[in-house]
Amino acid sequence: MRTLMQGGWVVGYAGSGHELIPNGCVVFEDDRVVHVGATFDGLVDRRIDAAGKLVSPGLVNCHLHAATNAGQSVFLDGLKADSFASTCLGYVAPRRGAAVPRAGDRADVAGTYGLWSALRAGATTIMDVGTMPGGPVAFTKLVGELGVRAYVGPAFRSASYAFDGSRIVWEWDEAAGFAGLERAVAFIKEHDGAYGGRVKAMLYPGQLDTCTPELLRQARRWADDLGVPMQLHAAMNQREFHQILERHGQTPIQLLHSIGFLKPRTGLGHCVFHNDHSWCHYPYGDDLKLLADNGVTVVHAPYKYAKMGVKFESFERYRALGINLALGTDTYPQDLIHEMRWAALMCRLADGSFRVGRPQDVFDAATLGGARHLGRDDLRRL
Numbered sequence: 001m002r003t004l005m006q007g008g009w010v011v012g013y014a015g016s017g018h019e020l021i022p023n024g025c026v027v028f029e030d031d032r033v034v035h036v037g038a039t040f041d042g043l044v045d046r047r048i049d050a051a052g053k054l055v056s057p058g059l060v061n062c063h064l065h066a067a068t069n070a071g072q073s074v075f076l077d078g079l080k081a082d083s084f085a086s087t088c089l090g091y092v093a094p095r096r097g098a099a100v101p102r103a104g105d106r107a108d109v110a111g112t113y114g115l116w117s118a119l120r121a122g123a124t125t126i127m128d129v130g131t132m133p134g135g136p137v138a139f140t141k142l143v144g145e146l147g148v149r150a151y152v153g154p155a156f157r158s159a160s161y162a163f164d165g166s167r168i169v170w171e172w173d174e175a176a177g178f179a180g181l182e183r184a185v186a187f188i189k190e191h192d193g194a195y196g197g198r199v200k201a202m203l204y205p206g207q208l209d210t211c212t213p214e215l216l217r218q219a220r221r222w223a224d225d226l227g228v229p230m231q232l233h234a235a236m237n238q239r240e241f242h243q244i245l246e247r248h249g250q251t252p253i254q255l256l257h258s259i260g261f262l263k264p265r266t267g268l269g270h271c272v273f274h275n276d277h278s279w280c281h282y283p284y285g286d287d288l289k290l291l292a293d294n295g296v297t298v299v300h301a302p303y304k305y306a307k308m309g310v311k312f313e314s315f316e317r318y319r320a321l322g323i324n325l326a327l328g329t330d331t332y333p334q335d336l337i338h339e340m341r342w343a344a345l346m347c348r349l350a351d352g353s354f355r356v357g358r359p360q361d362v363f364d365a366a367t368l369g370g371a372r373h374l375g376r377d378d379l380r381r382l
Contacts, residue, residue, distance in 0.1 A: 002029045004044040007051035012036040013381035017364060026055055026382055036382045057380045058124025059336045060370025063231070063269050063299040063328025066114030067133040093161035093168050108134055111142050117334035119148050125370065125379060127328070129231055129269060130155025130204040136187050144195035151229065151374065152199065154187055156180025157206030158215050168239075170210065177215045181205070185222050192228065200228070200374075207233040208252050209240040213259050220261050229374050231267035231299065232256075235287075241273045241280055251275045253287040262294035265375045267326065271298040272305060277313050292321045297373035300365070301330035302342040314350035315343055315357060315365075326369040327362070336366055 010024030013036070027035035027044065035042075111133040118126050126148055132139040136154045143150045158177030159170045184203055192201035203226075205211050205219045216232070223230040235241065235252045244252045253274060256262050273280055274287035291298060300312055312318075318325055327339050340362040347357030367380035 001045045002027060002034070002043070003046045003048060004040060005048045005050045005055055006040075007049055008053040008055050010036060010050075010055045011057065011363075011382060013057075018360060018367070018381070023051075024055070033382055055382070056122070057367050057382050059122045059366045060125045060127075060326065060374070060380055061118045061123035061328055061334065061336050062127050062267060062297075062326040062370045062373055063301055063330055064114065064118055064123075064126055064128050064334055065131040065331055066128050066139075067110030068114070068131055068331050093163045096162040096164045096169065096171075108138065108142055111139055112146065114332075114334055115143065115146055115148055115150070117332070118329065118336070119146070121333075121335040121337055123334075123336050125149045125151075125374070127151045127202065127229075127231065127267075127374075129233075130206065136191075140191050140194065140199060144199050147198075149198045150200070151202045152191075153202045153204050153228075154180070154184050155204050155206050156184050156215075156219075157210040158212045159210040161210070174212055174215070177211065178218070181215065181218055181222065185226070188226055188228055192226075201226075202228050203230040205230070205232050207236065207240070208256070209243050213248075213255070216256070216261050217259050220259070220263075223266070224263075229265045229267065231269055231373075232261075233269040234271055235268065235273045236270040238273055238279050241282075245282075251280075251282060251285060251287055253290050254285055257290045257294065262290065262296045264295040265297075265373065267297040267299045267373050269299050269328070269330075270301060270305070272310060272312050274313075279310075288318065288321050288323065291318075291323045295324070297324045297326050297369065299326045299328045299373070300343060301328045301339065302346045303339055304330045306342055306346055311346055311350040312343075315347035315362070316351055319361060319365075324369055324372050325365040326373045327366045340366055 005026045007023055010021040010026055011018050012021050021038055024038055025040045026033060027040050128150060132154055140152060143152060156177055158174045159172045162169050162171050188201040203219050203223045205216060234256060241252060244255055248255050275282040275285050298318055302312060305312060327336060329336060329339055343362045344357035348354055371380040
């Protein structure tokens with residue numbers, strides 16, 4: 001069946017970027033777009049009046065933790081000062097020796113709500129980075145039945161965070177990290193392409209400060225062999241920046257470059273604290289050039305950092321250097337349109353200019369940038 005959507009503002013793809021077509025039209029036949037433009041003279045079986053509406057490609061939410069910290073949607077003001085705005089350390093780390101809390105019997109409800117929230121806000125492709133409430137099999141079934149296109153995979157790491165009563169410590173178990181990688185590889189082999197191809201698998205090695213270089217090297221080899229995207233939290237807080245400097249004598253981005261981790265279809269979640277960030281003041285290197293030269297994707301979640309008083313320095317600077325930028329919501333609210341607004345505003349605050357953080361640039365990050373991260377040229381464009 002051939003369908004014509006006529007009227008409204010159409011966001012069309014013009015070969016190198018998006019453009020707005022006033023009172024435009026989109027024609028699709030079954031599951032494929034066959035025409036985008038100002039007019040269409042061919043025969044159609046059905047017509048949809050889109051006057052007064054925006055006709056847009058779906059968005060890509062490239063960094064989402066389903067069912068995680070819904071209660072932290074506004075402010076996080078009860079953290080210790082020495083956490084340096086490292087919010088996850090404030091609510092993830094259990095007391096040392098205590099059992100890790102289970103997701104509970106209603107993980108399906110929490111996971112469904114997280115995915116539904118992202119879908120409701122226009123994200124038709126979602127990357128849940130290792131959360132998988134209820135377990136990998138149950139969560140994959142939930143994703144498949146909900147009807148969303150998603151990239152999923154269980155997390156693995158060499159260390160866990162713990163609170164010893166006064167500070168956060170890292171508890172290392174390298175064997176557990178490699179066992180987790182084996183489970184993640186088995187998950188990919190079993191579930192990649194499930195539900196008619198809507199559910200795809202990815203590799204997610206936790207956080208840089210919880211993974212040994214050898215675990216990351218092994219993950220890199222498996223991602224290349226299996227042909228799947230990979231994402232890692234890296235350069236995400238100042239504590240991590242100094243931890244990696246102390247352990248390895250390199251910035252987080254320099255370390256990842258030195259072990260061959262940085263490649264296309266690889267995303268770095270957040271990636272805020274590069275060597276020239278105002279909180280770091282580390283003049284020995286050029287982290288942003290390494291990101292640009294290696295074709296890696298930086299997945300920006302601006303609202304999370306705005307809540308902590310931290311600026312991404314800056315969206316425009318990364319973009320101008322040729323670094324591929326994608327957007328994610330991280331935690332609640334899972335609203336990518338909301339994140340686009342924050343990306344633009346925080347960029348203008350960081351650069352002190354109203355000529356940056358342009359709507360078309362943040363829209364491209366929420367669509368084309370995410371598709372590049374996934375290695376998909378069949379998504380996020382009309």
